[in-house]
Amino acid sequence: MSNQRHEEHEKQLKAEEKAAQLSQQRKNIQKNFNQSEQRILDLEQEIESLRKENKALSTQIKRFQERLASYKRDDNLAKETSKSFADQLADVKPTLLGEVNEHKGPKANITADVPKLDSDTASTEAMERTMTAHFGRRQLSKKKHRA
Known part of the structure; x- marks a missing residue:
C-alpha cells in the first residue's frame, strides 16, 4: 500500500x-x-x-x-x-x-x-539763398569776388 x-x-x-x-x-x-x-x-x-x-x-x-x-x-x-x-x-x-x-x-x-547749370554754379546759388534766408542779407561767395 x-x-x-x-x-x-x-x-x-x-x-x-x-x-x-x-x-x-x-x-x-x-x-x-x-x-x-x-x-x-x-x-x-x-x-x-x-x-x-x-x-x-x-x-x-x-x-x-x-x-x-x-x-x-x-x-x-x-x-x-x-x-x-x-x-x-x-x-x-x-x-x-x-x-x-x-x-x-x-x-x-x-x-x-x-538753361544748363554746372554743379558749382547750382551749389553756389543754393548756398547764397540759404545764407540770405538765415542771415537776412546776401553773402557773396569768394568766387563772385574773383570773377
Missing part, C-alpha cells in the same frame, strides 16, 4: 506541477492579451489623432489653394489693368506729343529752352 500511496502522491505532485504550469501559462497569456489590448487602444488613439491632423492639413491645403486662386485672379486682373493702361497710354501719347510738336515745330526738343 505504501507503494500505491507513493504513486498517488507522485501523481498528485505531477498534477499540481502541471496545474502550476498551466496557471503560469494562463497568467502569461492574460498578460500578453492585456498588452495587446493596450497596444490596440494606443493605435486607435494614434489613428484618431492622425485623422484629426489629416483633416486640419486638408483644411489648410484648401485655404492655401483658395488663396492661390485669389492671387492668380488678382494677378490676371493686374495684368489686364496694366495692359489697359498701356493701351490707353498708347492712344494718348501720340496726341500729347502731337500737341507739343504743334507748338514747337515738327522736330521739337522740349528741353531745348532750359
Whole structure:
C-alpha cells in the first residue's frame, strides 16, 4: 500500500506541477492579451489623432489653394489693368506729343529752352539763398569776388 500511496502522491505532485504550469501559462497569456489590448487602444488613439491632423492639413491645403486662386485672379486682373493702361497710354501719347510738336515745330526738343547749370554754379546759388534766408542779407561767395 505504501507503494500505491507513493504513486498517488507522485501523481498528485505531477498534477499540481502541471496545474502550476498551466496557471503560469494562463497568467502569461492574460498578460500578453492585456498588452495587446493596450497596444490596440494606443493605435486607435494614434489613428484618431492622425485623422484629426489629416483633416486640419486638408483644411489648410484648401485655404492655401483658395488663396492661390485669389492671387492668380488678382494677378490676371493686374495684368489686364496694366495692359489697359498701356493701351490707353498708347492712344494718348501720340496726341500729347502731337500737341507739343504743334507748338514747337515738327522736330521739337522740349528741353531745348532750359538753361544748363554746372554743379558749382547750382551749389553756389543754393548756398547764397540759404545764407540770405538765415542771415537776412546776401553773402557773396569768394568766387563772385574773383570773377
